[in-house]
Amino acid sequence: GSLPASHRVAQLMTEAHRRFSSVDQGAVSQVYPALAQMPAHLFGICAVGVDGQTYAVGDALHEFTIMSVSKPFVFALVCDLLGPTGARERLGVNATGYPFNSLAGIERLPGGRSNPMVNAGAIATTSLLPGATIDERWASLRDGLSRFAGRELTVNDEVLASALASNFRNRSLAWMLQGFGSIYSDPAEALELYTRQCALQVSARDLAIMGATLANGGFNPITREQVVKPQTCHHTLAVMLTAGLYETSGDWLYEIGLPGKSGVSGGIVTVAPGKAGLGLFSPPLDEAGNSVRGQLVAQFLSQRLGLDMLISA
Numbered sequence: 139g140s141l142p143a144s145h146r147v148a149q150l151m152t153e154a155h156r157r158f159s160s161v162d163q164g165a166v167s168q169v170y171p172a173l174a175q176m177p178a179h180l181f182g183i184c185a186v187g188v189d190g191q192t193y194a195v196g197d198a199l200h201e202f203t204i205m206s207v208s209k210p211f212v213f214a215l216v217c218d219l220l221g222p223t224g225a226r227e228r229l230g231v232n233a234t235g236y237p238f239n240s241l242a243g244i245e246r247l248p249g250g251r252s253n254p255m256v257n258a259g260a261i262a263t264t265s266l267l268p269g270a271t272i273d274e275r276w277a278s279l280r281d282g283l284s285r286f287a288g289r290e291l292t293v294n295d296e297v298l299a300s301a302l303a304s305n306f307r308n309r310s311l312a313w314m315l316q317g318f319g320s321i322y323s324d325p326a327e328a329l330e331l332y333t334r335q336c337a338l339q340v341s342a343r344d345l346a347i348m349g350a351t352l353a354n355g356g357f358n359p360i361t362r363e364q365v366v367k368p369q370t371c372h373h374t375l376a377v378m379l380t381a382g383l384y385e386t387s388g389d390w391l392y393e394i395g396l397p398g399k400s401g402v403s404g405g406i407v408t409v410a411p412g413k414a415g416l417g418l419f420s421p422p423l424d425e426a427g428n429s430v431r432g433q434l435v436a437q438f439l440s441q442r443l444g445l446d447m448l449i450s451a
């Protein structure tokens with residue numbers, strides 16, 4: 139079965155929103171100047187079942203930049219094309235235990251290969267996108283993520299400009315990978331595409347649909363399009379479990395029991411295989427860069443909706 143009865147899901151979602159809207163821990167991201175402008179009070183929750191049933195509360199339609207929540211979906215596109223072996227050989231799939239933009243964490247790894255959920259591995263993933271020119275590669279990226287969301291996603295130009303002007307650590311990572319021979323296009327171009335992918339705008343509802351597509355073997359339950367192969371979802375969910383919440387992925391799995399992916403705008407996608415996708419949005423972040431309220435809602439709903447993969451009853 140998918141989600142519990144509709145009235146029950148609606149009731150629990152409303153309760154989650156009410157219960158956690160007073161939580162005021164965490165701080166809005168300072169990673170890029172334009173992100174620091176986000177209002178801290180925004181709070182949206184959306185659940186989409188594999189049957190397409192949609193439940194939304196609060197600011198579920200408010201758009202924000204996807205940031206690192208783009209990583210699993212770009213990885214899915216690349217893994218779908220290269221196959222799981224080719225993708226793992228080039229990118230790695232093990233946790234670094236370091237923050238998402240760490241250079242030290244990459245330096246010590248064989249060939250500098252980390253995993254597709256941290257910045258270095260995500261930039262390397264983006265460098266593998268098909269297309270003869272940067273425009274073609276951008277089109278395949280944006281189109282691929284749009285098929286997961288079931289609508290055409292667009293870039294926030296202000297955040298993009300801010301990111302391109304201040305992404306010094308990511309520039310270092312791209313050139314470090316080049317030194318290792320572990321980036322597969324021109325590093326400057328891979329960095330440009332990665333920065334654009336992070337500036338695509340989504341809502342909590344979009345994230346829930348994208349998550350539901352991964353929960354549903356790559357078949358988007360709203361558009362009824364097969365976006366990636368079923369086996370690609372397995373590999374994507376595996377890397378999300380390993381490193382979706384960076385160095386606190388173990389804490390997340392311990393509490394929530396599901397694959398997830400966070401981003402510095404305050405978005406989190408959570409996937410309950412065979413059941414549903416959750417899209418969560420609240421800008422204040424903890425030390426690791428994960429939405430504070432988003433994590434609380436994920437834990438509450440994972441338990442109350444019976445989604446936790448590690449509970450068999």
Ligand code: GLN
Nearest residue numbers: 205206238257336401402
């Ligand atoms: N674009 C951001 C960065 O590269 C995304 C990081 C994130 O969301 N964790 O720093």
